[in-house]
Amino acid sequence: MRILNALKSDVKFQFKQGFYFVYIILTLLYMIVIGQIPNKFINYVVPIVIFTDPSFIGFFFIGGIVMLEKIQGVLQYLVITPLSPKEYLISKTISLTILAELAGFAITLVTYKDSFNWIILFLGILLTSIFYTLYGFIVASGCNTINQYFVKMIPYLLILIIPLLVYFSFPNITVLKAMPPVSGFNLIYGAFNGIKLIEALGYIAYMSVINFFTLLIVENIFIKNIIKGGAL
Amino acid sequence: MISKTSFKADFKMVVRDPILILFFILPIFIPILIKIALNFVVPLIFRYTGVNLIEYYGYVLMVSILITPLMLGTVSAFLLIDERDSRIQELIKITPVGYFGYISNRLLLPFIGSIMYTILTYLLLDIYNLEFVQLILIAILIGIEGIQIAYLLYNLATDKVQGLTYSKGFGVFTILALADIFNVKWFRIVGGLTPFYWITKLIIDFSLSTVMLAIIIHIIYLIFIFRHK
Numbered sequence: 001m002r003i004l005n006a007l008k009s010d011v012k013f014q015f016k017q018g019f020y021f022v023y024i025i026l027t028l029l030y031m032i033v034i035g036q037i038p039n040k041f042i043n044y045v046v047p048i049v050i051f052t053d054p055s056f057i058g059f060f061f062i063g064g065i066v067m068l069e070k071i072q073g074v075l076q077y078l079v080i081t082p083l084s085p086k087e088y089l090i091s092k093t094i095s096l097t098i099l100a101e102l103a104g105f106a107i108t109l110v111t112y113k114d115s116f117n118w119i120i121l122f123l124g125i126l127l128t129s130i131f132y133t134l135y136g137f138i139v140a141s142g143c144n145t146i147n148q149y150f151v152k153m154i155p156y157l158l159i160l161i162i163p164l165l166v167y168f169s170f171p172n173i174t175v176l177k178a179m180p181p182v183s184g185f186n187l188i189y190g191a192f193n194g195i196k197l198i199e200a201l202g203y204i205a206y207m208s209v210i211n212f213f214t215l216l217i218v219e220n221i222f223i224k225n226i227i228k229g230g231a232l
Numbered sequence: 233m234i235s236k237t238s239f240k241a242d243f244k245m246v247v248r249d250p251i252l253i254l255f256f257i258l259p260i261f262i263p264i265l266i267k268i269a270l271n272f273v274v275p276l277i278f279r280y281t282g283v284n285l286i287e288y289y290g291y292v293l294m295v296s297i298l299i300t301p302l303m304l305g306t307v308s309a310f311l312l313i314d315e316r317d318s319r320i321q322e323l324i325k326i327t328p329v330g331y332f333g334y335i336s337n338r339l340l341l342p343f344i345g346s347i348m349y350t351i352l353t354y355l356l357l358d359i360y361n362l363e364f365v366q367l368i369l370i371a372i373l374i375g376i377e378g379i380q381i382a383y384l385l386y387n388l389a390t391d392k393v394q395g396l397t398y399s400k401g402f403g404v405f406t407i408l409a410l411a412d413i414f415n416v417k418w419f420r421i422v423g424g425l426t427p428f429y430w431i432t433k434l435i436i437d438f439s440l441s442t443v444m445l446a447i448i449i450h451i452i453y454l455i456f457i458f459r460h461k
Contacts, residue, residue: 017393017394017397018394018397018398018401019397022397022398022400022401025401025404026400026401026403026404029404029407032407032414032416032419033407033414035416036413036414036415038281041280041281060396060400061393061396061397063396064392064393064395064396065393067392068391068392068393071317071392145310145314146310146313146314146392146395146396147252147255147307147310147311147314150255150307150310151254151255
């Protein structure tokens, strides 16, 4: 119940801040831009757009949210509320993932006319968004300004992007599939271009485990920095 | 004199803050990266789609140029938002510099940076030919866009999170600048109502009427943004 209330207030906050409005505009834009692309390329372009934009929402916004709540003193008050740090993190992550799912499906529905695997797409966006949002928490730790967050984003983003770029060039290097961005991308890409059931299940199980351990790491950082008065 | 001293102090602040130095150096890598990417992307796109990107180099130049005011404008806006949040502005208001002097100095950074990097991007990319007058006019108008982006973001955003939301939405400006490419009439009209579209026009179709319209649109937006506060 506590977590549901936190989730409700997070979604409300994001709505008030204009997150949903911005994504309505962006969806309209994607509709125009993707509408110019020849049909034979749409099944490549749409998964790339879904993976690089809606799935990334959490990573982009979480730094600002954490820093704002820090300035407002919300994080300090968290210690004396019944809401545990883990519940706080889950609520933030799930609320941003709801936005990612809505934006991802909206873009798909207005730009992609063929059939696609709804369940795989849902799980692909879900697991990727959870991972990126938690990863964003790690980047945000120690930052005091948004500009610091932007700068810190660059090396952290490169860690995610480089394996993906290498994978695009050398898809036969199996070890790259174990990198969370590659696993997430393959799930989303598979929703549009087909994926073997066993492969999809493997990625889903693997990403779930990775997300669980990332949550534990982030929770530790969070407790260390907030409860013990560090600089998140 | 006060303003000059204040600008010197601001400049010193930029030089001392490694984060700001980084942001003011980063735009130099953009044309270099785009130049490298074009070497790979142009033949690839031609091979798979038959589209020759070289014919669209005017638009490529525009997108490359627009990255700097978007980046520096956003950084300056977040600097202002941070200083508003930490109540530094309240202190500055009662100093001889005053609020106007303070804002002017902050906005000089995206203005000068955008002008400088527009010229540098053009020279480093070296993919499209512009006349000297054309380049200088575009650089000045891009500098004004740096101010517009910074001040608009600063005024629209009541806090950091809203700042991030709007900065994400500002990506729209790049697409609006390219409105001519898309075969959607209403979108072209919307694009034409924004200053970004007119920089593309100045690159592709440099004529007296384009120059006049580009200057007028930029001035109108500048007045509107500063009056809207």
